[in-house]
């Protein structure tokens with residue numbers, strides 16, 4: 001399996017409207033692959049405007065927020081490509097699409113890194129941040145995964161949250177748990 005880096009990707013439509021979504025960028029030699037599932041705004045935007053900006057942030061509220069309807073995160077204009085990066089990012093990559101591998105489910109946009117910038121010092125590894133990202137992935141797949149698997153993974157991820165989370169991670173976790181609670185109610189009513 002290739003390396004995947006979890007980022008916050010911004011893309012733009014033809015009218016300059018910016019869209020923000022967490023996406024995993026897949027390492028592909030000197031390039032990075034962006035693989036948006038069909039249908040998605042990110043996919044439509046990459047076809048309309050073949051550039052993306054990937055922000056690297058330790059503020060995991062952005063990952064949880066984007067998945068729970070909180071998409072209004074302050075952005076700053078990118079330097080070399082049309083687009084914007086997250087104001088709370090430690091660093092960002094500016095990417096240009098160089099070709100598209102078409103697929104019925106998940107086309108892959110091969111991107112060249114044309115520019116990168118650092119904005120803030122890396123503040124160290126934190127298990128709760130990783131747990132929030134894992135949980136955000138689970139929440140994005142609630143309809144696809146087995147209920148037992150989801151509950152087992154949540155139980156494990158809660159350990160890192162209870163032992164190592166700070167206020168930002170706790171807030172991100174609480175937003176995700178709102179979604180999980182709604183999903184649990186749906187499961188009971190099935």
Ligand SMILES: Cc1cc2nc3c(=O)[nH]c(=O)nc-3n(C[C@H](O)[C@H](O)[C@H](O)COP(=O)(O)O)c2cc1C
Pocket residue numbers: 006007020021022023024025035036037039040041042043063067133136137140
């Ligand atoms: C850490 C993380 C990684 C994700 N990676 C992908 C991805 O590679 N492709 C994708 O289509 N969705 C991915 N998702 C889910 C998308 O963020 C979410 O479905 C989003 O709404 C995409 O649709 P949109 O472009 O219409 O907003 C990821 C979510 C998380 C939390």
